[in-house]
Amino acid sequence: MATKLFKTEFAVDMTCQSCVSDVTKILGKLPGVTSFDVDLNEKKVLVEGTAPPSAISRALKDTGRTVIVRGQGVPDGQGHSGAAVCIFDCYGTDPTATLPTGKSGLARFIQVDDETCLIDLTIQGLSPGKHGIHIHEAGDISEGWRSTGDHFNPTNVAHGDGVHDGHIGDLGNVIVDENGWGDLVVESSRVKVWDIIGRSIVVTEKEDDLKSTTTDGNSGDGILCGIIARSAGAFENTKLVCACSGNTLWEEAQATANTFIVTFKKDTPENVIDEHIKKVEDAGGKIEHRYNAAIKGFSYMGGESVSALSSSEHVESIEADGEVKTQTTA
Numbered sequence: 001m002a003t004k005l006f007k008t009e010f011a012v013d014m015t016c017q018s019c020v021s022d023v024t025k026i027l028g029k030l031p032g033v034t035s036f037d038v039d040l041n042e043k044k045v046l047v048e049g050t051a052p053p054s055a056i057s058r059a060l061k062d063t064g065r066t067v068i069v070r071g072q073g074v075p076d077g078q079g080h081s082g083a084a085v086c087i088f089d090c091y092g093t094d095p096t097a098t099l100p101t102g103k104s105g106l107a108r109f110i111q112v113d114d115e116t117c118l119i120d121l122t123i124q125g126l127s128p129g130k131h132g133i134h135i136h137e138a139g140d141i142s143e144g145w146r147s148t149g150d151h152f153n154p155t156n157v158a159h160g161d162g163v164h165d166g167h168i169g170d171l172g173n174v175i176v177d178e179n180g181w182g183d184l185v186v187e188s189s190r191v192k193v194w195d196i197i198g199r200s201i202v203v204t205e206k207e208d209d210l211k212s213t214t215t216d217g218n219s220g221d222g223i224l225c226g227i228i229a230r231s232a233g234a235f236e237n238t239k240l241v242c243a244c245s246g247n248t249l250w251e252e253a254q255a256t257a258n259t260f261i262v263t264f265k266k267d268t269p270e271n272v273i274d275e276h277i278k279k280v281e282d283a284g285g286k287i288e289h290r291y292n293a294a295i296k297g298f299s300y301m302g303g304e305s306v307s308a309l310s311s312s313e314h315v316e317s318i319e320a321d322g323e324v325k326t327q328t329t330a
Contacts, residue, residue, distance in 0.1 A: 004116065008053040010045045013066040014038075022063045030059050044070065053118055057185040069120045069185060082111040082193035083231040086201045087260070087318065088123070088224035093144035098284070100125070102180065105224060107133075107201055108231070111193040119171065119191065121184040123203060123224070126176045132208030132219030133184060135169030135191070135228070139198045145222025148200040150215065158212035163188070166212070168195075173208050196228050229318055260318055263297035268314045273298070276309055 014020060020038050023045060027036045032051030039045070047056050053069060060067040088105040091097060103125035110118045121133060136148035151159070152169030160166020168190045176182035203224040208217035264273055277287060277298055285300040297316075309315055 004113075005048065005050060006053055006112070007046070007048045008056060009070045010047070010057065010060060011043060011068040011070045012038075012045050012060055014040055014043050016040075019063075019065065023060065023065075026059050026063055027056075030056065052187050054185045054187055069118070084109040084193050084197055084228050085231040085318070086226045086228040088201070088203060088226040090141045090144050090225045091223065093146050095141045095144055103224065105203065106226075107228075109191070109193050109196070109228070112187075114192075115189055117188045117191040117193060119184070119186050119188060121171075121174060123174055123176065123182045125180045126182065126203070126223060128176050128178050128180070130173040130175055130207035131182070131223070132204035132206065132217055133171040133174055134167070134202050134204070134208075134216075134219075135171065135196055136200045136202050136225075137169070139200050139227040141200060141225055141227060145200075145202045145225040148202055148222075148225060152196065152199055154195075159215050159217055160212055161210040162190075166210075169199075170208070170210075170217070171201075172210065174203070197230050199228050200225055201228060231317060261297065261299045262309055262318050263316045264314050265316050266296065268296055272314050276312065276315075279309070 012019075012023060014023065017040065020040050023038050024036075027033050027038075027045070027047065030051055032049045033047055033056070034049035036045065036047045045060065057067055057069065086107040086109075088107075089099065091099050091103060105121070105123035105125075107119065107121040110120075112118055123131070135152040136145075136150065137152045138147065138149035140147045140149070151167040153167040155168065157166065160170060162168075162170030162172050163186075171186065171188075171191075172184070174182045174184040202222040204216075204219035204221065205223050206218065206220035208219040210217060262276065264276075273290075273296060277290075280298075280300050281287065287298055287300045290298045309318060
């Protein structure tokens with residue numbers, strides 16, 4: 001089997017030439033990195049080689065800087081085979097409840113090729129320590145995490161670590177720091193974007209023990225959950241400053257799950273969009289922009305639930321990075 005090659009772009013919060021030197025030193029000794037380019041002006045690092053993006057991300061974070069996966073592809077320029085996003089917009093078992101202040105998160109998936117899915121998850125507002133992350137079989141959050149069904153397990157096997165064995169929906173644990181912030185970057189050869197659209201992700205209150213002795217890894221009740229939706233390219237944001245908020249990319253990473261773009265099918269009547277806007281405003285959201293040119297839709301800020309919008313037959317996609325993407329077709 002041919003060795004898999006990756007081409008990954010990271011946004012790294014670098015401020016001076018010393019930062020560049022630190023990053024260069026780390027990448028220079030990382031196994032599997034065949035080439036890299038560090039751009040201080042654009043605060044980006046482009047890496048090629050056989051080293052998986054998760055290993056590169058961890059190494060860059062070891063320099064003490066904030067790191068965000070900005071782009072992912074393959075060196076031959078073929079691009080990706082699909083993308084999805086999950087906004088953690090439901091807390092506990094009541095999907096109509098407003099998220100507690102500071103609790104939010106999202107997960108992004110990009111199918112690099114038929115064999116590899118890159119998963120990038122960020123979370124904030126949880127207690128320090130490890131929290132289990134699982135894809136569940138159903139996208140029903142009518143009763144919050146309790147109605148999402150079991151872990152996604154089409155092969156009908158025992159629970160495990162999710163990498164070498166276990167349910168396909170077992171994604172391991174996210175480590176949350178003392179400030180309540182956590183992220184997880186991992187590659188999966190078993191998760192396929194086309195198999196998980198419409199399902200859900202649940203973040204649990206406890207650590208997953210990664211063992212086969214129980215069906216849930218003793219990870220306890222769910223804390224946050226959301227529905228996995230098709231994305232028009234969740235990793236294609238190239239801006240350092242968000243057009244909606246003016247925040248830097250790293251500030252936006254902390255608040256990204258509170259900013260949403262909702263796009264609609266091209267034939268959606270204006271009054272239907274007006275009704276959706278009213279739903280957001282009634283829930284306390286702030287409308288930032290309305291679009292009625294190449295795309296139809298609007299952007300808004302706030303931690304309100306978007307589950308009602310997700311179920312609308314008129315909604316084309318919902319994204320959580322404050323950046324309007326290419327309009328997809330119905």
